[in-house]
Amino acid sequence: MLNLDTSQVSLSREEMERFSRHLILPEVGLEGQKRLKAGKVLCIGTGGLGSPLLLYLAAAGVGRIGIVDFDVVDTSNLQRQIIHSTSAVGKPKVESAKQRILEINPYCQVDVYNTALKAHNALDLFRDYDVIVDGTDNFPTRYLVNDACVILGKPNVYGSIFRFEGQATVFNYQGGPHYRDLYPEPPPPGLVPSCAEGGVLGILPGIIGVIQATETVKILLGIGTTLSGRLLLYDALKMSFRELKLRKNPATPPVTELIDYEQFCGIPAVTDTPAVEEITVHDLKARMDAGQDFVLVDVRNPNEYDLCRIPGSVLIPLPEIEQGPGVEKVRAALNGSELIVHCKSGMRSAKALGILAQAGIKGKNLKGGILAWGDAYDPSVPKY
């Protein structure tokens, strides 16, 4: 059981009333509620996973909650990040979350860190907390959270989502396995589509985030059996839960220091020159207005094409190009004309141009994709 000092903790009459449904649970009781109040939880990210779990940790009476996020609330977040309101759009997420937490439970101490979690600040940020909850959205930060937890000996309550599926477990708890035992290394960039490309059912992180909140509360209380050593898989479409065994891997190298996680995950430094030739939306517009001969290929998915499109564009989704038939479709569409490729923001179209180049088809990438086009020329394009 976590060593929490409750000797200095007391509950006011109002708190007794607030937490009465906990106090009458024999497994929690007054001592358990004091443990929650003595508990210090750090949540990395206040997005899809962080939103529901922070709401429940606040309501449950966790005494001190730290939140780390560098982002501001965007309209497209509101479909799943339920701690943030429409009125918070444009505000720092940590400030929006803090306000909501204090509305739920004014007895909670909220520490906000409006910063990106990096190797240089992770150990200092984690040191003061009892439990770390990982609600991040990318591999470099997940390996960083894991390694910092292993070095400091903190439990890492893990959740991750993709489209309709989620994973949850507890890492590094009571000698149990950690993230590197489950996945020794991340996939190279580009092999797995990101959430921004793949989309996510808004309710999905709610389920996984609440599972993370449940595990966090159990760890603070020292009751029940946690997910340590078990990987829980959830499929929203089938409404099924499955469990797989998760063991320590003797081949996992010991974690002794934090490293460069961007490099570890194979993400090139932003200063790298782009490998494909680019064209701006203004150049594109000028070419259109001048009636120049070119073909604009849109490599997004059909459902995105239904949402918005650039006039005259031809839809050939990236997966078709990756699998082969799309390459010939592009060749046929061109028929000697110049090729310009676009997607939502420029990542997938760059990838498509890489594949097309191998087949001897050259073209230019529309910088910033349809979002940049929308900003400059078409206010009907939604920021999806």
Next chain:
Amino acid sequence: MAVTVLIPTPLRPYTDNLEAVELEGETVAAVLQGLIGRYGDLKRHLFTESGQIRNFVNIYLNDEDVRHLERGQETPITGPAVISIVPSIAGGNHA
């Protein structure tokens, strides 16, 4: 032996969007070979060029990671079994 291989969402584009594939095979390796024989595009997602299972994809025979089985991928399949492919996913939210 009849084996059901469960395909995770990120890999379904390579299996005609099937979430499960029924195959026959005497070992885990034989079933996986049968799977990539049928869906060739899956191969680079599951295996390295030297034929090892990739480090960011886990293969489970029922609820056990094949890396932790004594005979690994060569573990014989002795009854109706489920093989799960569980890739590493990172999503929480993406700004």
